[in-house]
Amino acid sequence: MTSYKHILFAALVAGLVGVSSGVRAGGYHSSGYSGGDYDFARVVDVAPVYTDVxxxxxxxxxxxxxxxxxxxxxxxxxxxxxxxxxxxxxxxxxxxxxxxxxxxxxxxxxxxxxxxxxxxxxxxxxxxxxxxxxxEFTTRRELVGYDVRYDYNGRQYLTRTERHPGDRIRVRVDVSPAW
Incomplete structure (x- = not known):
């Protein structure tokens, strides 16, 4: 029975490695960072954010x-x-x-x-x-950043950036198994 447990454990590890490499092959760009990979999302809308000073x-x-x-x-x-x-x-x-x-x-x-x-x-x-x-007091408008709405895998997200992102924004993707 001990050998049966070893075989089952080896099969489970091989399956997870296969799923993991399949996810990487699906379009994610590896960064070498163990906390996740990076990809690019399509920017849908960019709105400058100002404050009065x-x-x-x-x-x-x-x-x-x-x-x-x-x-x-x-x-x-x-x-x-x-x-x-x-x-x-x-x-x-x-x-x-x-x-x-x-x-x-x-x-x-x-x-x-x-x-x-x-x-x-x-x-x-x-x-x-x-x-x-x-x-003498004057009011000046100062740019704080940009509210960016982007689409990734069919879902929309919102973030604020310091610089205008252009037509795409870099996102970190972290995949972990759901138990």
């Missing part, structure tokens, strides 16, 4: 702006205003006893008015350029 670009934005710079008070205006105020205060009433008080008050008021007038006249306006950095 936002791109930030910093940009300088400038404009002209009117700027006022106050001038220095002209001491001559203050002095002149004080003298005029003193003269007016002195002339108001020669006969009254508060003549000195009016002269001092007139000088103070005249000096304040002279200072204010001379400061306003010397304010200067300058046009200056102001700038700031602003971000």
């Amino acid at each position: 936002q791109v930030r670009t910093p940009r300088t934005q400038c404009w002209d702006e009117q700027v006022a710079y106050p001038g220095r008070a002209n001491p001559a205006g203050t002095l002149l205003g004080g003298l005029i105020g003193a003269a007016v205060g002195n002339q108001l009433d020669h006969r009254s006893r508060g003549r000195k008080a009016r002269t001092v008050a007139g000088a103070a008021v005249g000096a304040a008015i002279g200072h204010s007038v001379s400061s306003q006249r010397h304010s200067r306006y300058v046009t200056e350029q102001r700038c700031r950095t602003v971000d």
Whole structure:
């Protein structure tokens, strides 16, 4: 009975080898890789796949702006205003006893008015350029890959590739016995 088992085992191995070589002869191209062989499938459809990418670009934005710079008070205006105020205060009433008080008050008021007038006249306006950095966003379409539909042995499959495959795509075929 032992020899009968050996003969049966040898016949089974020979049968599997025959089926395996028949499958290889049926059109599969051997790659030398023990995990499967390679063949080519007919490409049915190719669709490019895109994604939208936002791109930030910093940009300088400038404009002209009117700027006022106050001038220095002209001491001559203050002095002149004080003298005029003193003269007016002195002339108001020669006969009254508060003549000195009016002269001092007139000088103070005249000096304040002279200072204010001379400061306003010397304010200067300058046009200056102001700038700031602003971000500008644009959208750019970027190719991600290709959705490829292909036909192999009457069945259709779908995959995504990085490059356009052309009219055929290489597929790996792995045949194993179903027990």
